[in-house]
Amino acid sequence: MSRYDSAKTSVDDSNAYSKAVHLFAMVLTISVFPLIWVGGLVTTYGAGMAVPDWPGTYGWNMFLYPPSTWLYGGFDLMVEHGHRLLGSLSGVLAIGLLIAALLFEKRRWFKWWCLFVLLAVIAQGVLGGVRVRLDARTFAMIHGCTGQLFLAIATATAVMSSRWWIRARQALENSKNSKTSEVATLARTPATRTLARAATALLLFAYCQVVAGAQLRHVTGGTEPGSFMALVHIHLTLAAVVLIASLLVAALVVRPGRLLGGVRSPGLFILAFVFLQICLGLATWIVNYAVPWQELMPELARYTIQAKGYWESVIVTAHVATGALIVSMATVLCLRSWRSRAVASH
Amino acid sequence: MYPFQGRNLTLAILRFPGFTMSQFLKRFNSTYIRPLAVTGLLCAMMFGCGRDPEFAPNKLRIKVIETEIGQDLTATELGDVQQAVEEMFGSAEVPKLIEGVEAVSLDRLRQAAGRVYSDEQDVHFGLYRKHCIRCHGTAGDGRGPAARLLSPYPRDFRLGKFKFKSTPQGSKPTADDLARTLRMGIPGTSMPSFSLLRDSEIEALAEYVIYLSARGETERELLNQVSHTLDYSRGDRLIDFDLKTKKPADFDAQFDKLESVAKSNYAKWQVASPPSPKLPTAFPVGVVADVEDSASIDQLQKSVARGRQLFIGNLASCSKCHGEDGSGSTAPKDYDLWTKDWTVAANINPEDKAAIKPMLKAGALKPVPMRPRDLREGVCRGGGSPEDIYLRIVNGIEGTSMPAAALQPNVSEGLTTDQVWDLVNFVLNMPSVASEGKLVTANAESDQGAPQ
Numbered sequence: 001m002s003r004y005d006s007a008k009t010s011v012d013d014s015n016a017y018s019k020a021v022h023l024f025a026m027v028l029t030i031s032v033f034p035l036i037w038v039g040g041l042v043t044t045y046g047a048g049m050a051v052p053d054w055p056g057t058y059g060w061n062m063f064l065y066p067p068s069t070w071l072y073g074g075f076d077l078m079v080e081h082g083h084r085l086l087g088s089l090s091g092v093l094a095i096g097l098l099i100a101a102l103l104f105e106k107r108r109w110f111k112w113w114c115l116f117v118l119l120a121v122i123a124q125g126v127l128g129g130v131r132v133r134l135d136a137r138t139f140a141m142i143h144g145c146t147g148q149l150f151l152a153i154a155t156a157t158a159v160m161s162s163r164w165w166i167r168a169r170q171a172l173e174n175s176k177n178s179k180t181s182e183v184a185t186l187a188r189t190p191a192t193r194t195l196a197r198a199a200t201a202l203l204l205f206a207y208c209q210v211v212a213g214a215q216l217r218h219v220t221g222g223t224e225p226g227s228f229m230a231l232v233h234i235h236l237t238l239a240a241v242v243l244i245a246s247l248l249v250a251a252l253v254v255r256p257g258r259l260l261g262g263v264r265s266p267g268l269f270i271l272a273f274v275f276l277q278i279c280l281g282l283a284t285w286i287v288n289y290a291v292p293w294q295e296l297m298p299e300l301a302r303y304t305i306q307a308k309g310y311w312e313s314v315i316v317t318a319h320v321a322t323g324a325l326i327v328s329m330a331t332v333l334c335l336r337s338w339r340s341r342a343v344a345s346h
Numbered sequence: 347m348y349p350f351q352g353r354n355l356t357l358a359i360l361r362f363p364g365f366t367m368s369q370f371l372k373r374f375n376s377t378y379i380r381p382l383a384v385t386g387l388l389c390a391m392m393f394g395c396g397r398d399p400e401f402a403p404n405k406l407r408i409k410v411i412e413t414e415i416g417q418d419l420t421a422t423e424l425g426d427v428q429q430a431v432e433e434m435f436g437s438a439e440v441p442k443l444i445e446g447v448e449a450v451s452l453d454r455l456r457q458a459a460g461r462v463y464s465d466e467q468d469v470h471f472g473l474y475r476k477h478c479i480r481c482h483g484t485a486g487d488g489r490g491p492a493a494r495l496l497s498p499y500p501r502d503f504r505l506g507k508f509k510f511k512s513t514p515q516g517s518k519p520t521a522d523d524l525a526r527t528l529r530m531g532i533p534g535t536s537m538p539s540f541s542l543l544r545d546s547e548i549e550a551l552a553e554y555v556i557y558l559s560a561r562g563e564t565e566r567e568l569l570n571q572v573s574h575t576l577d578y579s580r581g582d583r584l585i586d587f588d589l590k591t592k593k594p595a596d597f598d599a600q601f602d603k604l605e606s607v608a609k610s611n612y613a614k615w616q617v618a619s620p621p622s623p624k625l626p627t628a629f630p631v632g633v634v635a636d637v638e639d640s641a642s643i644d645q646l647q648k649s650v651a652r653g654r655q656l657f658i659g660n661l662a663s664c665s666k667c668h669g670e671d672g673s674g675s676t677a678p679k680d681y682d683l684w685t686k687d688w689t690v691a692a693n694i695n696p697e698d699k700a701a702i703k704p705m706l707k708a709g710a711l712k713p714v715p716m717r718p719r720d721l722r723e724g725v726c727r728g729g730g731s732p733e734d735i736y737l738r739i740v741n742g743i744e745g746t747s748m749p750a751a752a753l754q755p756n757v758s759e760g761l762t763t764d765q766v767w768d769l770v771n772f773v774l775n776m777p778s779v780a781s782e783g784k785l786v787t788a789n790a791e792s793d794q795g796a797p798q
Contacts, residue, residue: 046476049463058466074468135461219491221399221438221479225711228491289481289496290536302725304531305538307477 017166018104021114024097025161028117029154029328031093032147035086036324039147040317042083043217045308047076048140054129057081062088087125090154094118097157110160117157124150141218148210148324152203155328159335164262168343190344191263191337195252199337202245202270203330209238210323217320239278242326246274249333263340266333273326280319287312399475399484401438403428404504404565406487409708410692411573423572426584430568433587433601434608435561438475438484444605449521449560449615450553457547458554473547474554481536486558488684489709496536499711502684503555504562506611507745510728512620515742515750520619524552532727560611567607623736626767631732633774646771653772656765664769667747672721672776683745685713716746721776735770 042048051057057065062084070081094117101114124146131139159165191199212235219228253267285292287309291300306312403424412418436442441455462472470476481500483490488502501508510527511519525548531539540548568584576582585604589597625631629645637643656662658670667677681689681696688710689696696702696713706712719726728738742750752760761769 046462047464049461052463052465069466073466074464076464076470077466077468135463219480221475221484221490223491225489225491225494229494232495288536289492290534292495292497301534301723304533305536306531306542307538307540308542 016106016110017163018100018106018161020100020103021097021105021110022158022161022163024093024100025154025158028090028093028097029151029158031086031090032151032154033321033324033328035083035090036147036151037317037321038079038083038086039144040320041079041313043140043144043320044313044316045076045079047080048131048137049135050074050076050080051084051132054084054132057084084128087121087128091118091121091125094121105161113157113160117153120150120153137218137220141214144214144218144320145211148327149207151324152207152327152331155331156335159332164336165339168339190340192252193341195249195263196334196337196341198245198249198252199267199330199334202242202249203327203334205238205242205245206323206326206330209235209242210327212238213320213323235281239281243274243278246271246326262336263333266329266336270326270329270333273322273329277319277322277326280315280322283315284319287315399438399479401432401435401485401561402487404485404487404562404569405708406688406705406710407566407569409705410688411569413692413694413704415573419569419573420578423578423584426586427565427568427572429587430585430601430604431561431565434564434605435557441557443557444608444612447609447612449612450556454550454553455557458550470547473543473551477540477543477551486555486562487709489711492536494711497714498535499684499714500536502562503559504566505684505687505745506559506563506614507683509743509745510738511741511744512622512737513617513741514620515744518615518617520617521549521552521556521615522619524555525549526729528552530729533725533730534723535727556612556615560608560615563611564608567611568604623733623740625732626764628764629767629771631767631771631774646775649768649771650775652765653768653770656761656769657772661759662751662761662765662769667718668721672773674718674720677716677718677747679715680747681713682716689713718748721773724776726773732767732770732774735773736766739766739769 053059055062060066062081065081069077071078094114098111098114098118101111105111105114124143127139127143127146130136131143212231215231216228216235219231249267250271253264286300286303287305290303290305291297408419408424434442434444439460441452441459443450443452443455457469457471458473460472460475462476464470479490480492481490481496482488482503483493483500486503488500490500493500506518508519508524508527510532511517511523513519513523527537528540528543528548528551530541531537540551543551572578572584576584583600585600586597589600629649630637630642631649632646634643634646634650637646657664657668657672665676668674669676685696688694688705689702694701694705702710702713724730726735726738728734728743738748739751740753742748751766753766754760754762
């Protein structure tokens, strides 16, 4: 089979859409977001070792652990056990996704992908377990980074199982017959190569930024001040790079006469999230380490940080969660950009 | 039909964007090599940052001593000190307590030290690592990972000096003073309020600070002994751990001497809480705008006026550093005790970049001159209640240029107690504070935070 034949096959899947598969993929993606929030809370409150065993909980089967002890015991126990239960829910949804794919999905490679999703969620759970069993903060950090990666994987699954993705080819065909319809607009104006590359670069930068943030968050007493400072500089530099990349992407998706179905909204959402994220980043520094230049901000110089305070915890955890949203949206944009180019070129 | 029959999955996935693997790799190399390099660097750092922290030797003190004596301390000298300190104080994971020490309890030290975890009864352990280590460092050296980026720098506990306390200059703070700083935090700095922690947790942390302080002071004294008192070249030893099995009696005698050093450092912490300052009877203390009774307002305004005269006059001489407007802009350049300890005390000019370079390498943080509080901001870091400000005036602030006021009757030319309260009233009613029309009254609780 020639290169072009196989490439054509990979995009020629106009009849492969399965509502069940897409539904599972969407629910899985949505379930991962609160999982990241609660996981973020676990780190914010230093609650990673509130349950010393794994996969059980204080000797109980995790699912049979008494809810009264879970909910009315300590806060740390509540968030850590809650994180495990939410993680299990994602695992169940990944199993459902695979079963739905085996039953309804026509694309063979996508069935393999769904198996990969299930293996990824299992691996993520095992990483969490290793973090507990070894009581190792390094694994907590890796678990945090791969958690965000898993959200990107789940998002990709939702995108690749969507009606838009499946019928993009069909839209291209329709465009030959219709000059005015919305689908025709999509097919005639696929993402530019620049946009697709910018979106890919944005995704990579955003994820690097997540990794740098995780380093700062999981720093231990053994870290040298110089290393911490270097990490802060890397995090700030990457923030600037992500901002520039998101501005570029936003400019590309709103270019006059270049309305790109399925690309404009993620592009603009990313920019909004990046602005929110920069504000949250500054706030995170302030609630962790106070205002760097008190003499310039006398009002904030009166602020006393409240350790483990409600707003302090919400801000820090929201910074983590918004980072995950940026990675997720960048995944959507990246995949849709390349997909629109792929269907347009065949 | 078996569902996973098909072509090479990797190729299928790589082809979906519309180009082949070789094209993909070509673009990948040209466009994404830099982000990947950054990711690789970050991953490398990821695996370098997870080390379990342990007590490190006081490298800065060692460097200062080596500069003083003009030669490096030998491995045997340093080894003896470290081994002796570890024998008496244990490790960051498992602390030890010498018999007979009453300033701290081993149970509380065990709760504060070691790894972070909590049990099913919601009792929390590893409190220091959880709450303090990022700034104050494992050994309480004020050199945690974040220290370099903070202003002011986190406190180095190893000198045993603390700024905000109810006791006079030269005395240790009480455990309650430390607990109060933990509860209240320090406004405008990176020191948070831990008021959401349980009392038992605050007490455990306060005692752990005492433990780190006693450990740090003992380590300094033992370093001084090996460098200044003992002559290792003639066979002197601080302690010879080989004797532990060979000649236990000799070893015990050596170890008892070292224990007495540590015990005396702990004993300094057994300080009685001084009585709280008593408010004056002749006039109220607080913010003018908060007082409704016209007679009290008149008395308070007169007190503020007297306070202003004292503030700018020669008796109290506050304006020499704080300026007549309270902005703190007139203070001569000076450094705090924790900086002078490795600069001025070692005959090093803190502004001589070449001279301080080896010290920075040994762990010192770049010297930053002190700034007197800008009183117009209404932020008093040691607490903003009248009693707090009174204590700062009469006790001064340890380790800084803020001196303890000379008081009558000890000093015939000193301030009277009422004059101190006049100064307190003036500080509380600095223009920018008073103009906001809220705040501290004469009835404010002594543990009230900074003016809001």
